[in-house]
Amino acid sequence: MPELSAGDTAWILTSAALVLLMTPGLAFFYGGMVRAKAVLNMLMMCFLALAIVSVLWVLYGYSMAYDESVGGLVGGFSLAGLTNIGPDDLAGTIPVFADVGFQAVFAIITVALIAGAIAERATFRGWAIFVVLWATIVYFPVAHWVWGDGGWIGEFGAIDFAGGTAVHINAGAAALALAIVIGPRLGWRRDPMKPHNLPFVLLGAGLLWFGWFGFNAGSAYAADGIASSAWVTTMTATAAAILGWLLVDVVRDQKTTALGAASGAIAGLVAITPATGFVSPVGSIVIGLLAGVVCALAVGLKYRFGYDDSLDVVAVHLVGGLVGTLLIGFLANETYTGDAALRGLFYGGGIELLGRQAVAAGAVMLYSFAVAFILGLIIHRTVGFRVSEDAEVGGIDLASHAEAAYEITTAAGPSSSHAAVSQAAKERSVQA
């Protein structure tokens, strides 16, 4: 029986904290991309996902994902509330609670990712309900399929090191469904809808990259050689994807863009996620470069097919997730997978691995899309999933949160806003 390894535990606790930081990072990556009148709502969608999913995870999510399998489809409820678990219980060389924490943050970020597709226009109530239902009906079971003991995808033999299917394809497919259900923003295709704060986009990208080392290298569940190679490939694939996306920028527009660099980084991180512990550094450069190029081109899909996936969740997460999941079929390297059966086509493996990867990707994509579509529709028709036209034009921050993001007055210049001074403060009930 394995003993507690303080080193492995230190690494998993660190990794869990890093992955938790990804959700605020995502909030800024997304928040910088929306217009100034909607940045708070974007941040709040991410923080709400963080708050709700954390609680659900402890109440029943961990149990549904990691309890004993019910037919390979979902875990049971015997771990609900985590009341059976104590600080001395181990999962391999780490405490079960470290596993609980580390897995929780995956659930959180997956749900938060979806928000980008419906930026600037979703009711906060609708989003809250969606978060609860989609996490419960889709994420918890799908995590079980892929990583749960006895989950059907794992049994079937498809592999996913850190979440290409369970996280990115899953979130990307749901994002597509919601974008279709709630429809495009007013003025879409007519107005530019440019990012209001590109430095925030790069800040978010930087924090995401940083956190992703926990996401990928932490998924080794130990501080060992595979964690280290995963660390390296998480760096190199991302770097290569930045170069790939900027290449598309230059060829198409004769300029490199900051939005392209940030998006390329995320595309690379997404694509390497499923493959990070299975491929060599050079393999990861191939994955990154391809992901950068393919995702940059995939942004155009929404214009061709007419859905307003506002912050390109589909192009980056669904497409990037597919790129990485399928490239495993070509680039999986026995030196890293440690299993002769897990070799990609380029390393003398057969076509079966690629086939299994495709089946797993397809299954998660269809399931997530279908459930998200139905949930979205139900919410839309009942409590409403879309704010009023006035709220959207005037800004969802004011309409949904009664706040404005910035009140930037500089004593130095003429841009001093007098709004603050001209307000009639009507204190209503500030007392407790």
Add this chain to the structure above:
Amino acid sequence: MPELSAGDTAWILTSAALVLLMTPGLAFFYGGMVRAKAVLNMLMMCFLALAIVSVLWVLYGYSMAYDESVGGLVGGFSLAGLTNIGPDDLAGTIPVFADVGFQAVFAIITVALIAGAIAERATFRGWAIFVVLWATIVYFPVAHWVWGDGGWIGEFGAIDFAGGTAVHINAGAAALALAIVIGPRLGWRRDPMKPHNLPFVLLGAGLLWFGWFGFNAGSAYAADGIASSAWVTTMTATAAAILGWLLVDVVRDQKTTALGAASGAIAGLVAITPATGFVSPVGSIVIGLLAGVVCALAVGLKYRFGYDDSLDVVAVHLVGGLVGTLLIGFLANETYTGDAALRGLFYGGGIELLGRQAVAAGAVMLYSFAVAFILGLIIHRTVGFRVSEDAEVGGIDLASHAEAAYEITTAAGPSSSHAAVSQAAKERSVQA
């Protein structure tokens, strides 16, 4: 004799870095909440606390807190300058220097927390002096009371896992004292004084949460099961507190606010701090929810009693710290405390634990309040603790630091500030 554990050391060094990051995080949490003309001063108050307390800690702070006890009240000075300590000396399974670093960042953040109560109006000189004196007279001894070998609170049997009394009640009480001493901002209750940059508030909250995993789970002093359960409760209490605060928002104002979400997160983190390694995940959800609701309501106290605690340090840290410290008396769980005597009322424990918690909380609160009040008064009457009216109205950034935070010119739009161009640059003595 325990040996060095690389795993435990890795975790404590990581935790220490995480906690250090909390002070910049706090700077942004606070800095986003003040008006644009005071953001640099707010950031500088936090960074100054960081700079001063780091140096004091090495010179004599660590010694006063952790050297042999003088009557349970304060440590001696034999460790002053840390000259007796070498890299091979151990404190348990980690090097003493790791302990020095980890404890240093607690001292720093505690002092920095106080700044929020006197935002936008304190002289920088006054603040510098206060930092030196309060750290010396209050923080170092109180840390000894709670965590020092032979400190009276520890001996007395009150428990504080990561700093509910020593950090939050302590800082909150001092904040209240200073807010009273230096008085409300000009225009308080009349002008809105809205946060100038809410995304910064959320950025700060995100960084604080991230760093708090080091604060709480690092306080296990090992990478083990209790560190892991502390990690989990640090996530869940915070999440629940966000939901709790937003609930108050919705009931009272029919809107969820971003400021509420950020404040709720901090309230939850504060409340779980003393209890983090003593309660179960479900227990932590109870603590978080209650803290979110209670702190949200406690914000009204300042209006009722008429002190301008500008960024609600009292409502969040004093009140939140009390909530957590007292709830230990109800929710302490033997599975986690590992001691049948440390059981809360809900788990069959007696009232004594609650009583001891209350005594410890009360003692720290009174001591910190009294000393801070006297120090504040002396500083106010001598070197001055409050900037001139002109400086406050015109902006403390210009008055105290001769800087303006933002000079945002976009070539794209009409908001290009011409201030930069219209300045008559009078270089005085730029040469060294």
Add this chain to the structure above:
Amino acid sequence: MPELSAGDTAWILTSAALVLLMTPGLAFFYGGMVRAKAVLNMLMMCFLALAIVSVLWVLYGYSMAYDESVGGLVGGFSLAGLTNIGPDDLAGTIPVFADVGFQAVFAIITVALIAGAIAERATFRGWAIFVVLWATIVYFPVAHWVWGDGGWIGEFGAIDFAGGTAVHINAGAAALALAIVIGPRLGWRRDPMKPHNLPFVLLGAGLLWFGWFGFNAGSAYAADGIASSAWVTTMTATAAAILGWLLVDVVRDQKTTALGAASGAIAGLVAITPATGFVSPVGSIVIGLLAGVVCALAVGLKYRFGYDDSLDVVAVHLVGGLVGTLLIGFLANETYTGDAALRGLFYGGGIELLGRQAVAAGAVMLYSFAVAFILGLIIHRTVGFRVSEDAEVGGIDLASHAEAAYEITTAAGPSSSHAAVSQAAKERSVQA
């Protein structure tokens, strides 16, 4: 033969992630200091260095730095592509891949540091070419000199714990060369050219400090006592340097400035870098204080000698690196170096150590300056290293990236930019 230590590995993987975060941190430190029309370009210069150097490192950089020495000058190419390395290979107690990752991020940040000297005016193409060439011709060999097995500086007996010569003097000298080659910004000395976003400067400083714990304490290559003392000195030197720089501010201008605090922090971090594991905490306070004062004064050099080192890379990194590298000759402490031969003058050592430090510093400085100067000149004369006057005046963000950093519209106030509305969107080829 040493075995894998999970604890050491956890610490190095964590440290590597921390150091990676330093490049985004640097991007914000620098980005906040430039004018608003150039912030994206500054961020992009840093992210481009990150992307390119990551890939080069795997392809041949690691090999040039750490493969078997060719005459003490450079490593060979047998590790090119890292194809000979597997996840089970160890370097001491950690996997080779952990070493690869940890060393990669040093290469990245060194190159990125240079960008600050040529802010707001360099062609992006020129920068991309410079990054490739300088990394290849200067950084990889110099890393070998200092840290490679058999590198001449190491053999010679000069010591550099975490990169005073290899990173800071190296980057600072190259920065000086480029600033001279491409010349001052239009309006330099006439216009104020104030930082456009000082909170970003402090955010960057905070992230850099946080990451620097990995940089310095990670350079112990183990989670042990020296890592812990390095952690502490990284905190205290930085704190002291903030105080030192603010002291100069106060004496000269009667005000403390936020820019001074941020710059002081970086100066302290730079100066402690080579000495971090060799000096006591009190020694580190001396180094920090001196670095803060000296670097603050060194900012004036550029006015005296007439080069526009726009963001003071020379004053902070070259000068700060020299301060730290030379002070080792005075303050190296046997308790920490563990070698009686490595004692500074203040601890009874001879003048030889100081001499060796000076030679190493001088050699790196000259080599880096010379090569950077020649590379800069060639690039300037061929593809061009400087944007057009129109581009510089109108803003390099628009000229080089066709983007504007901010589009901040608040529904609340009059500063609503109508630029977005008044644009005629001419979609060209958004489809893939």
Add this chain to the structure above:
Amino acid sequence: MKLVTAVIKPFKLDEVRSALETFGVQGMTVTDASGYGRQKGHTEVYRGAEYTVDLVPKTRLEVLVDDTDVDDVVDVIVKAAQTGKIGDGKVWVNSVDAVVRVRTGEVGVDAL
């Protein structure tokens, strides 16, 4: 020579500009403004207190026109800026004594 000043809803700027261009006006100067009038502002909540912001974002245009064009230009602006909802804004006309084009020093109608 006349100066036509218009205060309009910000999102109408593009339409007004196109309409003026079609009419033949070749230039204008635009400033951000905020307006107070019949149109209500919005409400913000801060720490449980509610604040009403009375000012509404507006865009202010200035167009110098020849005397003969002034009525048409006012008409073009009013038509293009109209939504029919409260807060559409005002247009007013001042007399101008002289106009100079900075670049050339040309005066009067030639300066436009």
Add this chain to the structure above:
Amino acid sequence: MKLVTAVIKPFKLDEVRSALETFGVQGMTVTDASGYGRQKGHTEVYRGAEYTVDLVPKTRLEVLVDDTDVDDVVDVIVKAAQTGKIGDGKVWVNSVDAVVRVRTGEVGVDAL
């Protein structure tokens, strides 16, 4: 019809607005401005160099009023905006040839 333009200290806006409202003026247009005059600006320090910023933040109001009200309105603004310290600003009056309400096309006094 007259156009009253006032340049005042920003923190006086609210008082001026209330005073005008009490008087019966129902609307105005506000822009951020900065002023240069007797009032001194402030000093900034950057890397040890001192810069004087001469421009002082101001708020600029425009109020269209009927000819008969113009003196009173000027008076109301001056009273409300006065602090007695340098930099209180200026108020001036122009003649207006025509005013139109965009929403309805009403002209003259009806447009206010």
Add this chain to the structure above:
Amino acid sequence: MKLVTAVIKPFKLDEVRSALETFGVQGMTVTDASGYGRQKGHTEVYRGAEYTVDLVPKTRLEVLVDDTDVDDVVDVIVKAAQTGKIGDGKVWVNSVDAVVRVRTGEVGVDAL
């Protein structure tokens, strides 16, 4: 009394201000503006789509002057603001019925 309004290139503000100071004008009010005219704007790229921003940043000045000075003031501004390249801007003059200094209530030339 006259009101001289000038729309100029932003980076020319400092020169114009000095020139006016030298001439003896003691105050002015400045606002940020953007202009539409012969001068072309710039192009931005977003997700592969190209957007033309037609508006160009400008600075708008208002200077109240005595009738006798008006021609000279216009001249001073035009000279100082001229670069000779397209987009240098316009200067125009309106008549002012009355001017008041808020601080003192002084009117007319004394108010300047």
